[in-house]
Amino acid sequence: MTGQQADDVVTAAFLVIGDEILSGRTKDKNIGFVADYMTSIGIDLKEARIVPDETDEIVNAINALRAKYTYVFTSGGIGPTHDDITAESIAKAFGVPLNLDPRAVALLESHYAPGQFTPARQRMARIPEGAELIENKVSKAPGFKIGNVHVMAGVPSIMQAMMDAIAPTLTTGKKMMSETVSADMPESRIAERLSAIQDAHPQTLIGSYPKASEGKFTTQIVIRSRDEDVLLAATKDVAQAVAELSG
Amino acid sequence: MTGQQADDVVTAAFLVIGDEILSGRTKDKNIGFVADYMTSIGIDLKEARIVPDETDEIVNAINALRAKYTYVFTSGGIGPTHDDITAESIAKAFGVPLNLDPRAVALLESHYAPGQFTPARQRMARIPEGAELIENKVSKAPGFKIGNVHVMAGVPSIMQAMMDAIAPTLTTGKKMMSETVSADMPESRIAERLSAIQDAHPQTLIGSYPKASEGKFTTQIVIRSRDEDVLLAATKDVAQAVAELSG
Numbered sequence: 001m002t003g004q005q006a007d008d009v010v011t012a013a014f015l016v017i018g019d020e021i022l023s024g025r026t027k028d029k030n031i032g033f034v035a036d037y038m039t040s041i042g043i044d045l046k047e048a049r050i051v052p053d054e055t056d057e058i059v060n061a062i063n064a065l066r067a068k069y070t071y072v073f074t075s076g077g078i079g080p081t082h083d084d085i086t087a088e089s090i091a092k093a094f095g096v097p098l099n100l101d102p103r104a105v106a107l108l109e110s111h112y113a114p115g116q117f118t119p120a121r122q123r124m125a126r127i128p129e130g131a132e133l134i135e136n137k138v139s140k141a142p143g144f145k146i147g148n149v150h151v152m153a154g155v156p157s158i159m160q161a162m163m164d165a166i167a168p169t170l171t172t173g174k175k176m177m178s179e180t181v182s183a184d185m186p187e188s189r190i191a192e193r194l195s196a197i198q199d200a201h202p203q204t205l206i207g208s209y210p211k212a213s214e215g216k217f218t219t220q221i222v223i224r225s226r227d228e229d230v231l232l233a234a235t236k237d238v239a240q241a242v243a244e245l246s247g
Numbered sequence: 248m249t250g251q252q253a254d255d256v257v258t259a260a261f262l263v264i265g266d267e268i269l270s271g272r273t274k275d276k277n278i279g280f281v282a283d284y285m286t287s288i289g290i291d292l293k294e295a296r297i298v299p300d301e302t303d304e305i306v307n308a309i310n311a312l313r314a315k316y317t318y319v320f321t322s323g324g325i326g327p328t329h330d331d332i333t334a335e336s337i338a339k340a341f342g343v344p345l346n347l348d349p350r351a352v353a354l355l356e357s358h359y360a361p362g363q364f365t366p367a368r369q370r371m372a373r374i375p376e377g378a379e380l381i382e383n384k385v386s387k388a389p390g391f392k393i394g395n396v397h398v399m400a401g402v403p404s405i406m407q408a409m410m411d412a413i414a415p416t417l418t419t420g421k422k423m424m425s426e427t428v429s430a431d432m433p434e435s436r437i438a439e440r441l442s443a444i445q446d447a448h449p450q451t452l453i454g455s456y457p458k459a460s461e462g463k464f465t466t467q468i469v470i471r472s473r474d475e476d477v478l479l480a481a482t483k484d485v486a487q488a489v490a491e492l493s494g
Contacts, residue, residue, distance in 0.1 A: 019454055022292045023423070024282030025469055026456065031297070035271030045269045047304070048297040050278070053454070057294070080435040081455035082442035120438030138459060157459050176270070188327040191367030195329035207267055207300070208328035212385065212404050222272060 002041045002172045010043045010173035013065040016050040017058055017076035017086050018154055029156045030075045037163055042172035043071065053077060058089035066093075066149050071170065073163075076154030078143060080120045086151060087144075091128035094146055101127035104142055111140040135165040145169075178224040179235040183242045186210065186217040193241040194221065201234040203227055249288045249419045257290045257420035260312040263297040264305055264323035264333050265401055276403045277322045284410055289419035290318065300324060305336035313340075313396050318417065320410075323401030325390060327367045333398060334391075338375035341393055348374035351389055358387040382412040392416075425471040426482040430489045433457065433464040440488040441468065448481040450474055 014034045020026040031048050038045040046069060051057040058077075065072045077086030091098035104125035109117050124141040127133065134143035134150065136158055143152045143162045152162040183190055187208045198206045204225040211218050221238050225231040261281045267273040278295050285292040293316060298304040305324075312319045324333030338345035351372035356364045371388040374380065381390035381397065385405045390398050392413070399409040430437055434455045445453045451472040458465050468485050472478040 019452065020456055020469065021278075022282055022295065023425075023471070024279060024284075024286050024292075025425070025454075027279040031268075032271060032274040035269055037271075039271050045271075046299060048269065050295040052293060079455070079457060080438040082438070082445050083452075083454050118435070118439070120442075121435045123438070124435070139464065155457055155459050178270075178272070188365070188368045188371075191327040191329070191370070192365070195367075198329050205266065205330075207272075207330050208326070209267055209273065210326060210402055212402050217386065222267065224270070 002167050002170050004171050005042070006171050006173050008173060010071070010171055011046045011069040012038055012043050012071040012073060013047040013049070013069045014045060015058075015061055015065060015072060015074040016048070016154075017053065017074055018050070019052045019083070021050050021076075022052055030154070030159050033156065033160060034073060034075075034163070037167075039176060041167060041170065042175040043170065044173070044176065053083050053085055055085055055089045055092065058086065059093045062090060062093040062149060066147060070148065072149045073166075074149065074151050075159050078124065078141065078151060078153055080123045080141075084123065087126050087128065090146060090149065090151055094128060094130075096129040096146075098126050098128050100125050101131075101133070103127075103133055107133075107140055107142060134162050137161045137165070174226045176224050176226055177228060177231050178222055179231060181221045181223070181235065181238045181242055183219040183221060183246070185219060185242075185245060187219040190219065190221070190241060190245055193245070194238070197234060197237045197241065200237070201225075201230060203230045204234045206234065206238070249414050249417050251418050252289070253418050253420050255420060257318070257418055258293045258316040259285055259290050259318040259320060260294040260296070260316045261292060262305075262308055262312060262319060262321040263295065263401075264300065264321055265297070266299045266330070268297050268323075269299055277401070277406055280403065280407060281320060281322075281410070284414075286423060288414060288417065289422040290417065291420070291423065300330050300332055302332055302336045302339065305333065306340045309337060309340040309396060313394060317395065319396045320413075321396065321398050322406050325371065325388065325398060325400055327370045327388075331370065334373050334375065337393060337396065337398055341375060341377075343376040343393075345373050345375050347372050348378075348380070350374075350380055354380075354387055354389060381409050384408045384412070421473045423471050423473055424475060424478050425469055426478060428468045428470070428482065428485045428489055430466040430468060430493070432466060432489075432492060434466040437466065437468070437488060437492055440492070441485070444481060444484045444488065447484070448472075448477060450477045451481045453481065453485070
């Protein structure tokens, strides 16, 4: 479920925050999830970035991305440890104070046993002033939304739950539809035909994706459009070109 | 095998180029590979970005990243089809012409049967002026290096072969070493101790990574340093803190 639908294209960027992704220690699983999610609800993911746990890098990325896209989503760095610096970086990017948030304190206080809401855990209740909380059904510590920026946890199961909580609040655009045509040939054989088909159908985005397996190259041709008739016409042309060039 | 070793830290950014990653159609496998590779040869991967097949986006990302880091690596968009626009975008970013390169023409001409080096395939021989070629052992069409930017294919097996070809030419820094301590507890329990240990060992980077599985939270604590003695001392402190807080 999502919120209202816009006539225009709605865009988004995704910012992954964390040294562990850049060192290779952890393999990111969130970009692919967010990419699929955005496509499924009619938002165009236009850019993704991964930055380290460094305040200036986070601030600069947030300010560049939030000025450019309808929405920004982030993952990582909102936990209780010293290397979790996303909340303070977001507050700095927006130029607002970061204080203990009474709503977040109430959520977390009731989650822990009496006396166990320690100073470290209280770090997770620091929310930039003016932000709304994002529910965390998995482990309670909330994410938050400020301006067009949605701040989520890095653990995939929590991030996914938070995305489900955010989705109903998002304005979405007309969904991009796609068709795929498989060609049992290297893409260089069909390249000229595809270029002509792309020119003939300017309302589509035609992508050609080579695949190497066991020393043989095949090609997946993906045709995308927001208009179903246009999509089907272009797909028919691609399929015909593949048939003519096969064998 | 890599090239000479620098005393300073050597940094890199990785730029993934391709609509198919941002739409979710293809799940990126190159970022994790490059992250591991850089760590293993002593280069700090400081940033990764994914941009669509749009000239201005590629140009802007390349110019931002090449000014900031020792090296930039890219993957994607150097094939023969109309949506492969990386070579022309890189030429534009560097303000140099993009012409058929005699070395690349020779490589590809000998690879294809007589008469099969078609105009589409000739696209793969367009190389920005002043660039050096990067060998492609898998499918011949070369990558290239211009300034500090290394342009590679998007197909993982080809990208990996190109990275092996590039590695001996790279100046690398002192390797970041790491130790991991597993803690059978949520990270909030050990957060205050970790913060104090981080403060006591400023030459380390201590990361805390929660993991949710079957409703239970455990924590991996990763200690990183370029100095082995410092690494071992900090790791000992972390292990002791975990032992004291366990049970």
